[in-house]
Amino acid sequence: MKKSVAILFALIISQFQAQQNAYYQQAAKYTMNIDVNAEKFTYQGNQTLQYTNNSPDELNVVYFHLYWNAFKPNSMMDQRVAGQGKNGDSRLQKDGISRLASIPKDQEGAQNIHWIKQNGKELKFEIQETVMKVYLSEPIKPNSTTTFTMDWDAVIPQQIRRSGRNNREGVDMTMSQWYPKIAEYDYDGWATFDYVGREFHAPFSDFDVTIKINKDYVIGAGGILENPSEVKGYDANTKINADKNKKSTWKWTAKNMLDFAWAADREYVVKSFDVPEGPKVFLVYQNNDKTKVWEQAQPYITKYYQIMNSRFGKYAYPSYAFIQGGDGGMEYGMCTMILGESGDIESLMGLMVHEGSHSWYQQMLATNEPLRPWMDEGFTSYAESTVMNQLFPPKDPVANPFVGSLDGYRNFVKRGIEEPAVWLGDHHDNGTAYSFASYVKGELYLVQLGYIVGEENLAKIMKEYFAQWSMKHPTDRDFLHIAQKVSGMDLKWFHHYWINTTKTIDYGIKNVQYDAKSTTITLVNNSQVPMPIDFSVMTADKKIVTYQIPMNMTHTWKKIDAFGDFKTLNYWPWTQKEYTFTIPYTKSQLSVLGIDFSQRMADVNLADNVVEVK
Template identity: 85%
Template sequence: MKKSAAILFAFIISQFHAQQGAYYQQSAKYKMDIDVNAEKFTYQGNQTLEYTNNSPDELHVVYFHLYWNAFKPNSMMDQRVAGQGKNGDSRLQKDGVSRLASIPKDQEGAQNIHWIKQNGKTLKFEIQETIMKVYLAEPIKPNSTTTFTMDWDAVIPQQIRRSGRNNKEGVDMTMTQWYPKIAEYDYDGWATFDYIGREFHAPFSDFDVTIKINKDYVIGAGGILENPAEVKGYDTNAKIKADKNKATWKWTAKNMLDFAWSADRDYVVKSFDVPQGPKVFLVYQNNEKTKVWEEAQPYITKYFQLMNSHFGKYIYPTYAFIQGGDGGMEYGMCTMILGEAKDIKGLMGLMAHEGAHSWYQQMLATNESMRPWMDEGFTSYAENYVMYQLFPEDLPNPFAHSLDAYRNFIKKGIEEPAVWLGDHHDNGTAYTYASYVKGELYLVQLGYIMGEQNLVETLKQYYDQWSMKHPSDRDFLHIAQKVSGMDLKWFQNYWINTTKTIDYGIKDVKYEAKSTTITLVNNGQVPMPIDFSIITTDKKIVNYQIPMNMTHTWKEKDIYGDFKTMAYWPWTQKEYSITVPYTKSQLSAVGIDFSQRMADINLQDNFVEVK
């Protein structure tokens, strides 16, 4: 073999082995000691981090996230908000101007790293705004563990987005993304996206956190409180232990992406057990604006039971709903949400969405900075599925509102592809629809294409195979194709990578002596299999499945009915005719997609009433 050929062969073999390499994920163990100065909204932090490199790569640098460094004038977040103007996130703006630009100097977020060591050796590091690059004293070899120690102090920022002091409901401290957090490393390399205000990613980690704070404070957190009898709020017989007027809180958590907490002097804590878990904590300011929280227990109980049965078992022992956010934001074993709600349905809608992130952000921990549609979209799907059970509506399916919202949004002409990175959408509304709505409708369309029973099985297998790991869209699609027997790559490409739309219609109905021929037309750019149905004058519904050739197979049944299978409709073909053995006098109506799941942007030509 010639040398050039040998080199090429070796390269091909190396690429093959790289693609076939065994799955791995990194892990970390944090031990933190935090001393809070509540009057000045600052804290001192000391951290020991055991980091295990389970990858096949030797690591010469590591990266940490310093999220709070974003909360100051002229930060990258401030620049991005200013550049987007009124097209950006309204929560980050006031009258179209970035709220970060006016943060007072003494309320700017800061995480000041004093030193970091590796196995006792002081390390060189550089701060790149919200990213800290650390040069190692010794490489971390594959399948080995190293220990980092770190000392820092922090300024709790003015509450702008998610984290900070004195939010608009008067909560003193919302402590989220608050500590130097090691970045995730996987097959795609280090996940070191700058924090611009959107999503997060991290390795699964264990936490042992000790917090010293004024004894009058109550803390809500995602984790296990190890000393409830020594602090305020969790034990009616507690004897608060205070040293120099400070109580010590001890929290632990295992196999989570992060540890978040919130502190306020007016918090009350209520708890109850969901049968088969988890134990739920409600941590909030008990006043007139939050009185709806008193009604939540039975709904939350049923919520977790529905989620556990349909989407997979919630594996953690506790979950806390904490009044502490600027809307809602999910974290490990807890969420930070606003306390005020008009009614129980509004409160539960927020709780249902943020709680469902425990499945599609925590337990199934996709890189949400790269694929926000898998996190927000799958979570929105679960939210609407469960809310439909908790608060039944007269709708054709649980996702009808999302489908209608998508159709109305398309008319604005500002859609951006769901494949875009979370922080890189130019329009805030376009980000919402790309990530939340199109991500949700991705699952709705799959249910329509391959049948709801296959979608249910796909979601179950997805959880069984990938919970407590970091799956990608390729992993999910692999399961969907295996369960359904269909080729679905074409659909994912159209729906996620483009802004092309679905638009089928009935072009013509021709009545014959013994039959009726209906001509359908594809006016859109996304091909789909078609559920076509007729209603007879004696109220009988007959369903026909028109497969689309790229799936190479078809569904024969669905929860919406059984189907008679017709010939393929090639995706290149504009029109398709179907002849049914019914005369005009025998027909009441003919139509496309009686279940109303297909995201057809124009429903006006999908139904013909026979008169």
């Protein structure tokens, strides 16, 4: 009897644990009505939000983001920028002083919440800087849906970063992160990071947004315009349907994306074209002498989507809009806001390709950006380098598209200010260190992975990652699980060194001994990060042979990957400082020998990696 009870108890515990560890994601449906006062740069808003709790937890509070509260003197963003001084984001400061400190009172960002209700019952809430905590009248039980209604007004801030009015390129309104947005809730709890300048996170949501604005305005947005024949810019036969206040009504919808962003300007033109097998692309910009290069973009954008769809997974949404937002570049659902004025097509496409690729590594594969910015910015940068190398091929057709990032990383390491990629995005002390940790080391994470497991395996990993986690919220653990499964290798050591530390790779050729019938080479690990080594030789008759020296921690090694003939030697234990091996070539038979002819390994000192045989 006791044994049976014990078995039953164990089964119950096992089932409970399985349920607790099962993946889930929350869902939301927004219905918004927005009335814009373009002269005063304000708007009135109300929304109905259906929120579904798919978690196993009962929720007694919810949180909303109020991002525009950051754009005022003495906000947390202002304090952060002031505290970092010249080490911070140069776009947020002038002469090392925060630009937010001088925003005029009437141009401060504000989202004034009048009331919020749950299923008709008014709720208590408190504003904590850019986060609103809401106390529920009734708990949201697991696998249930509740309805929030909310009324608010907002002041569109002076544009300091991303959102705002009258930016430096003359765009009237860039409306990003502009509405009270419910925070993401997952296994790690509520994602309630304060907005102090960097990235965003949210649950997948559906949007039904109605915007009333002066009839002279054209709107570009990430979504489907449901009434193009009633508004300016989208239909040659438009009969603008304006009300007595001379306002047009714009109706936008979007499904299963993280946010809804838009921009409005009287001078916008809208051009569109269809990419074969999707999506429909919209270009929304001020058509003038400074934006003429936009006219050249269509064939490059078409090829861009074809490469991305083939290499990384098919774009899931019906359309995408590149919108002149007037400040840097920032990705949103089905659109991006970018600088419109560009001197040449390659510069414009570099910006479009990077921001567009966030549709994969931010929207469809929706990682928590504030928590793991390297998975978002880094993977996007990898896609950018890959695609730009094909859109604008270098003179050397076999050039490694990541050489520039590798050289930049090596030069940066010498400055001694590197910070680990594992740090929270907003909590890096140095703006340049953040950029290298998130963009460059995130990109090189995949470059190093390709070097370790082989490019064929890396391509399979990226496709499988998309197949398993598209339209979900993956973590680095999920990606690593796929990488290990596809490659058959243990890769936890690599992930730890590259993401959690600032330790570096530095291998060198210590000695070369030429004998009558062979050559003996001794390699040395001069730094802290162990790596497998591809050691290649070029013979006098220009033949290349690559000797793979595996590392025992992977337990399995790549089969073929690199230049020329491929041979595998005995593994190099990671605890062993030096490694000696012999190859069946004499001095007269050799031209060049060295570590990593492919130039993928992020060795910080290349001076001792190659020997020319003379």
